[in-house]
Amino acid sequence: MDRIEAMEAFVAVADLKGFAPAARKLNVSPSAVTRLVAALEERVGARLLQRTTRSVALTDIGEHYLERARRILADVEEAEGSARAERTRPSGHLIVSAPLMFGRLHVNPLMSEYLRRYPDVTGELRLSDRTVNLVEDGIDVAVRIGHLPDSSVVAKNVGDMYRVVVASPDYLARRGVPMKPVDVRTHDIIHCSIIVPSTEWRFLQDGRLIRVPIAPRYITSSADAGIWHAEQGGGLAMVQAYQAQEGIAAGRLQAVLTAFEFPPRPIHIIYPASRLLSAKVRAFVDLAIEICNWRFSEMAGAPPFTTVVSAVP
Numbered sequence: 001m002d003r004i005e006a007m008e009a010f011v012a013v014a015d016l017k018g019f020a021p022a023a024r025k026l027n028v029s030p031s032a033v034t035r036l037v038a039a040l041e042e043r044v045g046a047r048l049l050q051r052t053t054r055s056v057a058l059t060d061i062g063e064h065y066l067e068r069a070r071r072i073l074a075d076v077e078e079a080e081g082s083a084r085a086e087r088t089r090p091s092g093h094l095i096v097s098a099p100l101m102f103g104r105l106h107v108n109p110l111m112s113e114y115l116r117r118y119p120d121v122t123g124e125l126r127l128s129d130r131t132v133n134l135v136e137d138g139i140d141v142a143v144r145i146g147h148l149p150d151s152s153v154v155a156k157n158v159g160d161m162y163r164v165v166v167a168s169p170d171y172l173a174r175r176g177v178p179m180k181p182v183d184v185r186t187h188d189i190i191h192c193s194i195i196v197p198s199t200e201w202r203f204l205q206d207g208r209l210i211r212v213p214i215a216p217r218y219i220t221s222s223a224d225a226g227i228w229h230a231e232q233g234g235g236l237a238m239v240q241a242y243q244a245q246e247g248i249a250a251g252r253l254q255a256v257l258t259a260f261e262f263p264p265r266p267i268h269i270i271y272p273a274s275r276l277l278s279a280k281v282r283a284f285v286d287l288a289i290e291i292c293n294w295r296f297s298e299m300a301g302a303p304p305f306t307t308v309v310s311a312v313p
Helices: 003-016 019-026 030-044 060-088 100-117 169-175 181-186 223-231 241-249 279-291
Strands: 049-051 056-058 092-098 121-127 141-145 153-161 163-167 189-192 200-205 208-213 218-220 236-240 254-256 265-272
Touching (some): 003 030, 003 049, 003 056, 003 060, 019 030, 092 279, 100 121, 100 141, 141 153, 163 223, 223 236, 241 254, 265 279
Parallel strands (some): 092 121, 189 218
Antiparallel strands (some): 049 056, 153 265, 163 236, 200 208
């Protein structure tokens, strides 16, 4: 027996003074209403309605039960209404995960605008370069850079990203501009280990994967630190395009070897496939599509990516 359904049947009978009118209101058969009320009486262990051939009346226990049943059904209706409102109006607490530097530079402004537009939402931005499990870590939505092997998430493409080698104009004037991948061997190398964890740089040349061993002069796990050192004339740095975007736009950095870069990788906003899409998540995704310019492959100096290969940098 569905207790809520049985309570609804009992209240309808009490209000309309009969099983037949209650059945018409509930759009079920009179026998179904009779069974529901009988099952409810059996569950509570007392008679709630006094039946005669002409009328239906509440017992003393039925009168007290009716009052409580009304309150319970009102609470259920309120809870369902709140749930429906949550599905249509952004509200509640939104937890977003993003890579450390990308989150600071690009997702943080998005969160700020999102919270301005939707005052009924509180926000939390978790920045980390580790891959988080959305369900286990309680994440509503995450920003991911790269291809997604996980089929348990729903992914919305919101941009693309490419890798770039940069140096300061001053450094390039002193040491020369590398024209092909092998030329990096004669340059000072700034190795951002979080971007390129190996001891070689990889490029594409005529559709072939080119591996160039490197002997870094400066190694750092921070892209910020590596870019700053490159701006000071410290050498060549291989970073993500968004990390160098500001320096390139300001003229502090210049992209080199762009004709030998890999095709761009996608930027996705993801959320668990097992969950209904709430209004707060839907609004976040829609806002990102509306206001975020995350097509970094369209930056000045980006190569015309037309070659697709199976190799992964």
